[in-house]
Amino acid sequence: MAARPDVIVIGAGIIGASIAWHLARLGADVTVIEAGEPGGIATRSSWAWINASMSPSEAYFRLRAHAMTEWRRLEQQLPSLDVDWSGSLNWELPADHLKALASRLSGWGYDIRCVDATEARQLEPALQSPPDLALHARGEGAVEPLTTTHRLLAAARELGVGIVARETVSSIEVKGGRVSGVRTSSGRRSADWVIVAAGSATPAITATAGLDLPIADPAALLVVMQPHARVLRGLVMTPEMQLRQDPDGRFVAAADLQRMEPGGAAVRVIGALRELFHPPVCIAVDSHQAGRRPIPGDGLPLVGHAGNVAGLYVAVTHSGVTLAPSVGRMVADEVVTDRCDPLLASFGLARLSTGATRKS
Numbered sequence: 282m283a284a285r286p287d288v289i290v291i292g293a294g295i296i297g298a299s300i301a302w303h304l305a306r307l308g309a310d311v312t313v314i315e316a317g318e319p320g321g322i323a324t325r326s327s328w329a330w331i332n333a334s335m336s337p338s339e340a341y342f343r344l345r346a347h348a349m350t351e352w353r354r355l356e357q358q359l360p361s362l363d364v365d366w367s368g369s370l371n372w373e374l375p376a377d378h379l380k381a382l383a384s385r386l387s388g389w390g391y392d393i394r395c396v397d398a399t400e401a402r403q404l405e406p407a408l409q410s411p412p413d414l415a416l417h418a419r420g421e422g423a424v425e426p427l428t429t430t431h432r433l434l435a436a437a438r439e440l441g442v443g444i445v446a447r448e449t450v451s452s453i454e455v456k457g458g459r460v461s462g463v464r465t466s467s468g469r470r471s472a473d474w475v476i477v478a479a480g481s482a483t484p485a486i487t488a489t490a491g492l493d494l495p496i497a498d499p500a501a502l503l504v505v506m507q508p509h510a511r512v513l514r515g516l517v518m519t520p521e522m523q524l525r526q527d528p529d530g531r532f533v534a535a536a537d538l539q540r541m542e543p544g545g546a547a548v549r550v551i552g553a554l555r556e557l558f559h560p561p562v563c564i565a566v567d568s569h570q571a572g573r574r575p576i577p578g579d580g581l582p583l584v585g586h587a588g589n590v591a592g593l594y595v596a597v598t599h600s601g602v603t604l605a606p607s608v609g610r611m612v613a614d615e616v617v618t619d620r621c622d623p624l625l626a627s628f629g630l631a632r633l634s635t636g637a638t639r640k641s
């Protein structure tokens with residue numbers, strides 16, 4: 282490997298931005314190529330909850346819990362970042378599921394517990410009907426995903442990273458089993474390393490290097506209201522939606538679409554929001570959009586070397602907002618030192634892909 286690796290990162294969402302900044306800190310020569318405007322596609326419509334609650338396995342829990350501490354590290358390193366650590370109150374699932382989840386997560390050492398209606402009301406006094414049982418995780422938070430990504434990119438630019446917008450990568454170029462660069466809508470760019478952080482578009486790009494990856498992109502709704510006086514103290518997850526208030530007081534609600542069209546789903550979410558509080562809130566919709574969640578075939582992160590091509594690396598995951606600081610640092614370390622962080626070891630490409638059997 283070159284002493285100063287020459288790296289192309291494809292995609293300027295939160296994952297590509299974090300990788301680029303961490304790589305630049307380690308002295309790599311980095312160019313980010315973005316087909317649209319910097320800020321990502323999934324990232325800009327993300328609800329952006331930072332949590333380790335949504336962890337079906339212990340390995341995934343460990344990675345997510347690590348990412349929560351890594352957000353604290355990133356806040357120290359980049360004081361322009363602003364994480365809202367106001368905790369969560371979750372009654373999205375039936376009570377027996379919530380109890381089982383609390384028991385599993387607290388068994389792994391997570392700071393989460395069941396609360397009754399009295400405590401739920403103390404935590405969120407504006408709720409009209411507090412749930413009989415909810416999970417409270419006081420260490421969870423959220424960021425403004427687009428602002429955060431722009432700040433990461435600005436910090437990367439200050440370290441010399443080139444950020445090229447409105448240029449689409451059409452293929453990865455390979456010579457003698459090693460990456461030699463990419464072909465784009467503007468021509469050819471050479472590189473020692475290509476890191477594909479293109480969210481749901483990742484499979485179309487890696488296929489050009491013979492690497493097939495199963496990634497789904499189910500639609501999800503994000504509704505943003507106009508600013509309102511502060512009503513919520515933290516994040517809440519109800520059976521109808523996930524809801525928080527951003528720093529300007531806007532309610533930000535997310536919901537899965539499950540075959541509903543976005544307009545109808547937005548009406549349902551807004552109705553549920555109006556009934557959630559006492560006194561009722563007077564809200565006006567600012568925007569609603571259907572975002573796409575990038576989800577690898579087994580639901581877990583897909584982060585690692587492509588075994589079939591040296592110098593080709595992939596980083597695509599749901600919960601990319603939660604994971605961005607860890608994935609960014611770990612991928613950068615691996616590219617520069619060739620050492621894979623043990624927390625990433627279970628999330629390599631070989632488990633899901635054809636063409637990824639060798640770890641370089």
Ligand SMILES: Cc1cc2nc3c(=O)[nH]c(=O)nc-3n(C[C@H](O)[C@H](O)[C@H](O)COP(=O)(O)OP(=O)(O)OC[C@H]3O[C@@H](n4cnc5c(N)ncnc54)[C@H](O)[C@@H]3O)c2cc1C
Pocket residue numbers: 291292293294295296297314315316317318319320321322323324325326327328329330331448449450451478479480481482483486501502503535536572573574575596597598599600601602603604
């Ligand atoms: C409604 C919704 C709610 C969510 N809620 C949460 C949550 O609460 N917590 C959480 O952690 N995660 C959440 N997620 C998931 C999270 O937002 C994503 O995992 C994360 O944003 C993925 O970031 P990314 O950088 O990988 O992808 P993206 O943001 O999609 O960025 C990929 C970039 O690659 C670019 N690109 C694609 N193809 C090319 C090409 N050929 N050439 C150049 N550039 C290309 C795209 O233009 C895009 O800018 C949510 C997602 C949605 C949609």
